[in-house]
Amino acid sequence: MLKLALSGETWNGEALHNPLELLRNHANRTLKKRHRFNAFSESGYVWISPKEPDEDGIIAIYEEGARKFVGGISKHWIAVNEAHHGVGLGAELFIRAFDAMIKHPDTMNVGHKLTKAGRACLKKAHRIAIGRAIDNGFEVPNEVLADYPEFTVSPSI
Incomplete structure (x- = not known):
């Protein structure tokens, strides 16, 4: 069974029967057309992402060794095979999609509704x-830190 972070019944006017398969096919077509991708291995997965920001791009994840498609994120969809849930792939897909400009935090939910799992x-x-911003020495506004008390530092007395 497959669970989606973004809900919806159609994509490009076609009935959506298997969004994971749709993403896999999109990744395969995109990778054949373009040779400007980064590929790297991390924690048993191979991540494929655009070398340069691309709002029409895709980030794809494959099992290392078997090269089986595990999940991905595009302008319209995010999906991870249920057998790979719980290891942080979905959150990392969002982060990398924002970095690659495939998605933008302020507009990503326009026209698409996140499911409870997606939120x-x-x-x-x-x-x-x-957490990464703090670890790398970036200033994070107090109004953002207010939502994450685990990142606030108590003043020393």
Whole structure:
């Protein structure tokens, strides 16, 4: 069974029967047309992403070794094979999609409604991004930190 972070019944006017298969096919077509992609291995997965920002791009994840398509994110969809849920792939897909400009945090939900799982995944991605920003010495506004008390530092007395 497949669960989607973005809900919807149609894509490009076609009935959506298997969004994971749709993303896999989109990734395969895109990779054949363009040779400007980064590929790297991390934690048993191969990540394929555009070298340069591309709002029509796709980020795809394959199992390392078997090269089986696990999931991806595009302008319209995010999906991860249920067998790979719970390892942080969805949150990392959101973060990398924002970095690659495939999605934008302020507009990504326009025309698409996030499911409950999708909202939780996006919130997790935001928390991870805040933690990374702090770890890398970036200033994070107090109004953002207010939502994440685990990142606030108590003043020393």
